[in-house]
Amino acid sequence: MGILLLALDLHSHSGYSGGVGKISLKKIKESMDKKGIDVFGTGDCLHPFWLNKLMSNLIEVKEGIFALSPKDNKYFILQTEIVLTAPITKNRRKSVHTVLLFPSFSTAEKVINLFRNYGVKNTIGRPFVTFQSTEEVSDFLFTLKAIDPLITIFPAHIMTPDGIFGSNNPITYLEDFFGEYTENIKLLETGLSADPEMLEKIPQCRERNYISNSDCHSHAIHRIGREFTLVEVDEISYPAIVKALEGNGIVSTYEFNPREGKFYASGHRKGKYNHPQHFYTEDSENLICPHCKKPYTKGVKHRIEELSKAQKLNIPIKKERKFKRIIPLVEVIAHGLNVKTLTSKRVISIYEKIVEIAGSEVALWLKSIDFIEKELSPFLDDKLLKTIISVHKGEFTFDPPGFDGEYGKLKIFV
Structure with a gap:
């Protein structure tokens, strides 16, 4: 068959995530046609109602790859985002948004059963899984891989406040949250407020691959594929796509200009704490709001500056990360x-x-x-x-x- 070039957007949400309207698989496919996205993450595939809709409408046309019709050339991979929450100190808990990809419906159903053991209320598209220690986080992720080694796990939008390196209850190293599972993390999602050029300043990011996705909450053409990843594969299948993402198959990522992202700079938006106007800064010297005298919501730019100094690791930049900044x-x-x-x-x-x-x-x-x-x-x-x-x-x-x-x-x- 030769080498195939695929445009991937593997992080989205259904209508069962908070703040998301009704989403149609048919309309998603129509937008994929116009955008040129070849493989799309279903979003929220562990939610019972959305899972039922996916099972009723999608056909497995290749290994781990689904479509609305056997004749379609636009495909879906089963995907969800979950929120892992655990204490990182005696008085602080951290929540980390994490993306999961699944090779089959049966694997997704097994994970739903596992959720019951953890007391997960699987009533929203992006469920919370609560732990009492970071060791439990690691054990849970290893348990997921034991269910099916093809389950793919990567931290979502890693620099936004609820990302692994985000400003909410910040940590310095991946191990501070993921523990022993850290060495199995091969992929990091850049998110809308960061790109490869920025992430290369963080030593631990340099030894992992980057994936860019839309994280869209809509089937609109300016949402789907607003960020995407271009990969080379030798066949269209779930294992081939995962191999490309975790190995050497990424050709380029297509990114927001980080300055567009909602958490690039530090500041307080108008209306927050009754602010009469926007207050923000790109200067790392003073991150206190002049209006309310409280610390700004720390932006990605400043978190990256902190981490580049805090991570005492001698990890060289190993390879050129090809990427392009785009606008819908x-x-x-x-x-x-x-x-x-x-x-x-x-x-x-x-x-x-x-x-x-x-x-x-x-x-x-x-x-x-x-x-x-x-x-x-x-x-x-x-x-x-x-x-x-x-x-x-x-x-x-x-x-x-x-x-x-x-x-x-x-x-x-x-």
Whole structure:
């Protein structure tokens, strides 16, 4: 069959996660077609109602790979996010968001049964698993692997407040939470507020692979595939994809500019503690809010600075991490047209025309500038064409940056 290139987005949520509306598998597939995402994480596959819907609608078409129809070329992998919570000191508990991938429905059902032994209330899409020590965390993860060695476990959005290296009840080393299981962690999710360039400053990150996913809570085209990972495999199967992710099969990750992410800088958003306006800083010297005199919600930028100094490990940078910073194409089009509504008829019409020419949104970002100029110039005005090219070249930023749950404000250099 030869080498296949797959675009993966393996972290999402269903309508059973908090704050998520109704999500349709059919609409997810439609967005995957336009975006160019080949394999998508189902989200919340341990939730009984969503699991039942997945089992009723998905067909296993290849080993561990599911589709809505045997003829489809867009695929699903069973996936969920769970929250592990354990004490890290006598008076502090830490919660860590963690992604699980499963090779089969039967394996997912066995894990649901295991949850009962841990008293898990499996009533929300992102269930909590509570432990009394970090040793119990490690034992639990080893137990998961004992159920099926193909279960894949990786820490989610590692730098956001509830990530393993996040600012909520911070730790210094992976072992401080995962204990003896740490050596089995081969994959780290970058998250929307960090990228490989930033993570390479943390010694423990350097010896692991990076995966980027959308963590989307919607089937909208500006959510699905907003971050993704490009891998090379010799066949489309669950084992082949996991081997690529944990081995040498990652070609590149496609990332938010970290400044866009909701937790990049440190600050307090308007309305928090009755703040009359936003307060934020990128300066690491003073992280106290001038309004309420309380510490800012610490951003990813400052946590990485802390960890780069705190981790006393001599781990060299082993390899070049290829990645590209992108913006969802509908957002680029809306910005270029100065239109606020992403779902406006004009924005969607132009989006669908571009996707038709390029093949998909992912394909567009893989094309050359020459292709974009030649193929898109006949029907795009000069400003919008230059806007798309600027994003392709990485000539954009977010100012102010994201902080304390607020996304950054886009600025494109045209």
